[in-house]
Amino acid sequence: MNRLRYWNERAETLSRDELAAVQLKGLQWTVKHVWANNEFYRRKLAEVSVEPGDIRSLDDIHELPFLTKDDFRDQYPLNMLCMPRGSVREMHMSSGSTGTPVVMAYTEADLTQWAECMARCQIMAGLQPGDAIQIMPTFGLFNGGFGFYHGARRAGLFTVPASSGNTARQIMLMRDFKVKAMGAVVSYSARIIEMLDEKGWELPDLKIGIFGAESFSDEMRNRVEARLGIKAFDIYGMTETGGVGTTGMDCEARCGIHVWEDQYLTEIVDPVTGAPVPDGAVGEVIFTSLTREAIPVIRYRTRDLTRVVSRERCACGRTSLRIDRIEGRCDDMLIVKGVNFFPKQVEQALMEIPGVLPEYQIILENDHGVTDVRINVEAQEGVTGYMVEKQLKERLGFSPKGDIFKPGTLPRSEGKARRVFHVDKQG
Numbered sequence: 001m002n003r004l005r006y007w008n009e010r011a012e013t014l015s016r017d018e019l020a021a022v023q024l025k026g027l028q029w030t031v032k033h034v035w036a037n038n039e040f041y042r043r044k045l046a047e048v049s050v051e052p053g054d055i056r057s058l059d060d061i062h063e064l065p066f067l068t069k070d071d072f073r074d075q076y077p078l079n080m081l082c083m084p085r086g087s088v089r090e091m092h093m094s095s096g097s098t099g100t101p102v103v104m105a106y107t108e109a110d111l112t113q114w115a116e117c118m119a120r121c122q123i124m125a126g127l128q129p130g131d132a133i134q135i136m137p138t139f140g141l142f143n144g145g146f147g148f149y150h151g152a153r154r155a156g157l158f159t160v161p162a163s164s165g166n167t168a169r170q171i172m173l174m175r176d177f178k179v180k181a182m183g184a185v186v187s188y189s190a191r192i193i194e195m196l197d198e199k200g201w202e203l204p205d206l207k208i209g210i211f212g213a214e215s216f217s218d219e220m221r222n223r224v225e226a227r228l229g230i231k232a233f234d235i236y237g238m239t240e241t242g243g244v245g246t247t248g249m250d251c252e253a254r255c256g257i258h259v260w261e262d263q264y265l266t267e268i269v270d271p272v273t274g275a276p277v278p279d280g281a282v283g284e285v286i287f288t289s290l291t292r293e294a295i296p297v298i299r300y301r302t303r304d305l306t307r308v309v310s311r312e313r314c315a316c317g318r319t320s321l322r323i324d325r326i327e328g329r330c331d332d333m334l335i336v337k338g339v340n341f342f343p344k345q346v347e348q349a350l351m352e353i354p355g356v357l358p359e360y361q362i363i364l365e366n367d368h369g370v371t372d373v374r375i376n377v378e379a380q381e382g383v384t385g386y387m388v389e390k391q392l393k394e395r396l397g398f399s400p401k402g403d404i405f406k407p408g409t410l411p412r413s414e415g416k417a418r419r420v421f422h423v424d425k426q427g
């Protein structure tokens, strides 16, 4: 059998003109669909006096109102549903800081669409039908496990649905079943590396890592690739757009995340004013789904910051828009002593110091209204506090306090790594 370069060559290599035509059709269908079938959406469109017939070109998207995470929460549980309840086949849910969950529902067609997006990602990562993939995110309400699973079934992969936890068993499965790819959060690969190092084991068949749900620095990626002997890919997607992989992944050429543009319309806007920013400028990425039935999104504000890298055909042959790997979330930006930075920048700076391990904490101490930052990091013997302080001073422009911890002594989290902690230092 010939090696697959694409899962869906036609869709992944449409010309810009063809893409624009597909997108206009999808946008018109979506607006008509939500208007006809959902009270919440009809009200939102009425507020800006837009009716389905008003969408004549892609530029008309600017007339449509934004959708936010708060909208999802306010419409809990299923007030955004645009299809009969009986047509829902699956749901996923994420909980946020406020505690009200964000719900996504899927019809049969939505599950097929998700599987299609994920299959494209898995083939783009270099998997071929018959290859084994081990799925390490949880199978449950969180969308990660099932997203990898639906895609892997579609792409004809051998699925090992390990779910999360039990690192020794994960390694045993990967070794015994000659697993070629792992799907996980990147911080979990650090767990696996720790155990491999401790036991002196290797995973010779593992070639690919598909990592999602948390942003990670290039330095972290380089380390994971070097130790595991894999190519690591950054997969993108969220509950609101329909789950992991729906909004794309980077390819082997490493020049941005390919957004599945026949499925999602992408805008980058100024996070404060909501006005579009030119290609290349950093802003908040906004997605509009073009084919989703149960809960479509129109101009969903992700709070993720990125920029358009290119709209030209990529070295891999795909024609879809590429956006930069996510820098951080609008809400995650930290401001300490007048310096703005993202947790990812701290990680990047730390990972450049030889001997520093990928386990760290950023602790923001609030001392009577003044924020100070402390950075704790695990490191091998020989790394000193001065080395860390000097590096952070150079890279971030200020010197946080902090401590060096012995390997394996900072607390671990299952699933997404928790990096930032807020502490009140009163009295």
Ligand SMILES: [Zn+2]
Pocket: 251, 252, 253, 258, 314, 315, 316, 317, 318
């Ligand atoms: Zn590419």
